[in-house]
Amino acid sequence: MRIFDISRKLVNGMPVWPGDTAFQYEVSWPMEESGSVNVGRLELSTHTGTHVDAPFHFDNDGKRISELDLNLYIGPARVIDLPPEIESISIEELKEVDLDGVTRVLFRTCAWKNGTVFPEKIPHIEPELAPYLAKKGIRLIGLDVPSVDPIDSKELPAHHSLNENGIHILESLILDKIVPGDYELIALPLPLVEGDGSPVRAILRQW
Ligand SMILES: Nc1ccccc1C(=O)C[C@H](N)C(=O)O
Ligand SMILES: [Zn+2]
Ligand SMILES: [Zn+2]
Incomplete structure (x- = not known):
């Protein structure tokens, strides 16, 4: 079985949401001090790199991780190819796309070209797409950009609309090298009891 890692690398200096906590890993208790082992410590936002959103992220009454x-x-999961110049993802863009029997859809836009800097402009999900996807049976959408809404959005209409339609969100995947088609997705959140989001190790498998 082939495994494709579609997760962003977690490394000091990696791009994070503007104003959010910088990712930091350090060996805080080195072998020379502990006498036996190196022990690291992490400082990070729950929305670092490839991650899932819990509804609590944008709704005070929403579910936690x-x-x-x-x-x-x-x-x-089905990986769908979309043009990188795409402004937004609406029903129009998907009308030719076969989503029958699909519960997890991953949109491959390749719009985030330089992974070392946070993107200024990304294609977003049109809120009207959520009921359309829900009717098709979609329960999870994943994207290769850091949000389903425009970066400067405060109302987050796509986050809310997806949530209202029972669709969960997986953000900041790396899909450049993935051939569109059908795979098995594994992208489990950490057991963060109160979490509003969680980094995941996202992989695709194919026989
Ligand atoms: N970390 C942030 C800090 C401030 C404002 C938004 C965010 C976000 O994370 C939004 C993005 N749509 C996300 O779910 O990852
Ligand atoms: Zn997020
Ligand atoms: Zn989000």
């Missing part, structure tokens, strides 16, 4: 159904994050 630990309340999410893990079945969402393991199972068949």
Whole structure:
């Protein structure tokens, strides 16, 4: 079986959401001090790199990470190719796309070209797409950009619309090298009891 790692590398200096906590890893208790082992410490935002959003991220009454159904994050997924110049993803862009029997869809835009800097402009999801996808049976959408809404959005209409339609969100995947088609997705959040989001190790498998 082939495994494709579609996760962003977690490394000091990696891009994070403007104003959010910088990612930091350090060996805080080195072998020379502990006498036996190196022990690291992490400082990071829950929205670092490839991650899932819990509804609590944008809704005070929404579910926390630990309340999410893990079945969402393991199972068949379809990777769909979209043009990188795309302004937004709407029903129009998907009308030719076959989503029958698909529960997890990953949009490959390749719009985030330089992974060492945070993108200024990204294609976003049109809120009207959420009920359309829900009707098709979609429960999870993943993207290769850091948000389903425009970076400067405060109302987050796509986050809310997806949530209202029972669709969960996986952000900042790396899909450049992935051939569109069907895979098994595994992208489990950490058991963060109160979490509003969680980094994931996202992989695709194919037989
Ligand atoms: N970390 C942030 C800090 C401030 C404002 C937004 C964010 C976000 O993370 C939004 C993005 N749509 C996200 O879910 O990752
Ligand atoms: Zn997020
Ligand atoms: Zn988000």
